Amino acid sequence: DAKTTQPTSMDCAEGRAANLPCNHSTISGNEYVYWYRQIHSQGPQYIIHGLKNNETNEMASLIITEDRKSSTLILPHATLRDTAVYYCIVGGGRDYKLSFGAGTTVTVRA
Amino acid sequence: ETGVTQTPRHLVMGMTNKKSLKCEQHLGHNAMYWYKQSAKKPLELMFVYNFKEQTENNSVPSRFSPECPNSSHLFLHLHTLQPEDSALYLCASSQVWSETGKKLFFGSGTQLSVL
Numbered sequence: 001d002a003k004t005t006q007p008t009s010m011d012c013a014e015g016r017a018a019n020l021p022c023n024h025s026t027i028s029g030n031e032y033v034y035w036y037r038q039i040h041s042q043g044p045q046y047i048i049h050g051l052k053n054n055e056t057n058e059m060a061s062l063i064i065t066e067d068r069k070s071s072t073l074i075l076p077h078a079t080l081r082d083t084a085v086y087y088c089i090v091g092g093g094r095d096y097k098l099s100f101g102a103g104t105t106v107t108v109r110a
Numbered sequence: 111e112t113g114v115t116q117t118p119r120h121l122v123m124g125m126t127n128k129k130s131l132k133c134e135q136h137l138g139h140n141a142m143y144w145y146k147q148s149a150k151k152p153l154e155l156m157f158v159y160n161f162k163e164q165t166e167n168n169s170v171p172s173r174f175s176p177e178c179p180n181s182s183h184l185f186l187h188l189h190t191l192q193p194e195d196s197a198l199y200l201c202a203s204s205q206v207w208s209e210t211g212k213k214l215f216f217g218s219g220t221q222l223s224v225l
Contacts, residue, residue, distance in 0.1 A: 034211070041219070043216030
């Protein structure tokens, strides 16, 4: 029972912004949207998360639609090191399990 | 460096061997997790420990035996594994609960090959 839907793959050019979409139409009111990424054969790395407001940190920006049914992760200036699988996950604050789907394979090209 | 250390990084074992995976976190977290990632498959949650108590066993075969002696250490004891158990085993930690959302911090994983 997938809670999120992401494109299987996408390419982007080095130095350009990468916009990664995610649909989570069944998200409930207390569930956060989390983004992680996994570089080949390493552990997933936390990127950012949000509840309903847009968020920004040193790695990325997260834009959540007003109805919270979808979001976009923005990598402002993609580098070759951003090539990874990106996971969009929804989950609540207490006693929840983070379920990782297949994610989006992002390839940054020079 | 995520603050979660897993050893060994790589492990090759026979089906009759007994081995253990170790995970240590230096983040002051009180929840720890084991995940399994088979080739080209999503991460599968195996076990969850909150405050050293197991709160989740996701129908994992008994040949995998977790141990959590304290909130900073987590082990996965392996015995009589099958070749299909070959995978990347990932440890993670977090706070049990947070009002601002719960973030998982992962180790680099142990790449296990069962011959």
